[in-house]
Amino acid sequence: MSVNVVDLSEFDTSIRSRFTDVIGSKLGGRVESCSDEFFAEAANLLAPKMPIRDKTRYTYQGAWYDGWETRRHNPEETDWVIIKVGVASARIIGCEIDTAFFDGNQAPAISVEGVFAETVPGPDAEWETVISKTDCLPTQRQFFVRKDGLSEEYYNYVRLSMYPDGGIARFRLYGTPVPVFPTSLSTVIDLAHVSNGGVAISCSDERFGTVDNLLLPGRGIDMSDGWETTRSRHAGYEDWVVVKLGARGKVSKVVIDTAFFRGNFPDKIRLEAIDAANDVSALEADAKWTVVVPNHKASPDLEHEFEVNLDYPVSHVKLFSIPDGGIKRLRVYATRV
Missing domain, CATH: 2.60.120.260 (Galactose-binding domain-like)
Structure with a gap:
């Protein structure tokens, strides 16, 4: 070829x-x-x-x-x-x-x-x-x-x-x-996981760790295999990453893991979602994101779990690291539609 x-x-x-x-x-x-x-x-x-x-x-x-x-x-x-x-x-x-x-x-x-x-x-x-x-x-x-x-x-x-x-x-x-999905649509799976087709398609910054690390299996080995951004110096700043899920799904639980980030974890975290076509420009142009996990005070070296139970499908999620810092993994558990 x-x-x-x-x-x-x-x-x-x-x-x-x-x-x-x-x-x-x-x-x-x-x-x-x-x-x-x-x-x-x-x-x-x-x-x-x-x-x-x-x-x-x-x-x-x-x-x-x-x-x-x-x-x-x-x-x-x-x-x-x-x-x-x-x-x-x-x-x-x-x-x-x-x-x-x-x-x-x-x-x-x-x-x-x-x-x-x-x-x-x-x-x-x-x-x-x-x-x-x-x-x-x-x-x-x-x-x-x-x-x-x-x-x-x-x-x-x-x-x-x-x-x-x-x-x-x-x-x-x-x-x-090429994911191997369960036969039953009622099975809850992590649609952000790379093996299920999740992919990080855009972000604000990845100075010290790349966004693709967020979707890997396990909790990693140290800070090197997480997503970590530059220290921000401006009031109101927020780092973010957009993840295209492996399939459209109704989200029931979200896990945001700060494993190994002990002095450089975000001050707050937030997750938003949208049901949109796979078009990065459309997503960034006045997209109407819905807040799934509102601003939450983050802790070091911890799996933050959130029960959300959306009753409608979404195709993309947007994770915020506020104002900056390091996040190890993102899990988005959902049933496919």
């Missing part, structure tokens, strides 16, 4: 704000196998933090790199790594390849393929092209978007190949999770 190469600003606007990194280790993505990882482990590709470099550090194999690096002189066409998607399955729109600090030993080109399989597939599986072979540059982030848009097929395993060998620091693969 041919791709467009785009810059960071365009990728953030058109891809990262609308889709999910479906292979991230925070979501449960994991490396299953690879052709080679002599110099640096393939699992580093999925690490949530930005890559680093320590030129004074060496291992038995050679210079230490924070990424995936294979031997030289690969006799095969490619080196490859097979990755389990972190959700049940996903349709794919684009990817980020970061060759940070790989300068002269970077992967010259990459491709991405996918398959849906009941067991871990091998290199001889019936792989389908998701991102066609594309050249890579040294020591920089590169963003590739499918020209045909979101893939028609959905996959639970992907294979990243590099031609013929070399190093890649990070790999992000964006798409839409």
Whole structure:
């Protein structure tokens, strides 16, 4: 599948704000196998933090790199790594390849393929092209978007190949999770959860922690995997994030978790909701949001639970951190309509 190469600003606007990194280790993505990882482990590709470099550090194999690096002189066409998607399955729109600090030993080109399989597939599986072979540059982030848009097929395993060998620091693969909803519409589920199709589509700020963290499973490991904003300096300021739910639903309970935020949690929290089309511009243009959870004094390191019992469906929620601060998770429990 041919791709467009785009810059960071365009990728953030058109891809990262609308889709999910479906292979991230925070979501449960994991490396299953690879052709080679002599110099640096393939699992580093999925690490949530930005890559680093320590030129004074060496291992038995050679210079230490924070990424995936294979031997030289690969006799095969490619080196490859097979990755389990972190959700049940996903349709794919684009990817980020970061060759940070790989300068002269970077992967010259990459491709991405996918398959849906009941067991871990091998290199001889019936792989389908998701991102066609594309050249890579040294020591920089590169963003590739499918020209045909979101893939028609959905996959639970992907294979990243590099031609013929070399190093890649990070790999992000964006798409839409294909949720497996309960058969009964009366079942209450978390419609904000990323595995159920929830996605954060816009926000006021994410200086210290990104908004996609709000929708991850579990309560995280520390402040690094939550949403945290810049300290505000203006009276009346409010930080916010808009979340598109995985399906329209009638909300019965909301949980706003400030786990690990002990001196930088919000002073107050609020949640609003709306039933609207999936159009960010329409939502921001005089949208009539309904207050679901009114301004509530927040506490540190706590799951704040609110029984709301809406008798009408909503498609989006808007979480406020007042005036700023850090929030770990947002749960929106509802029945689908």
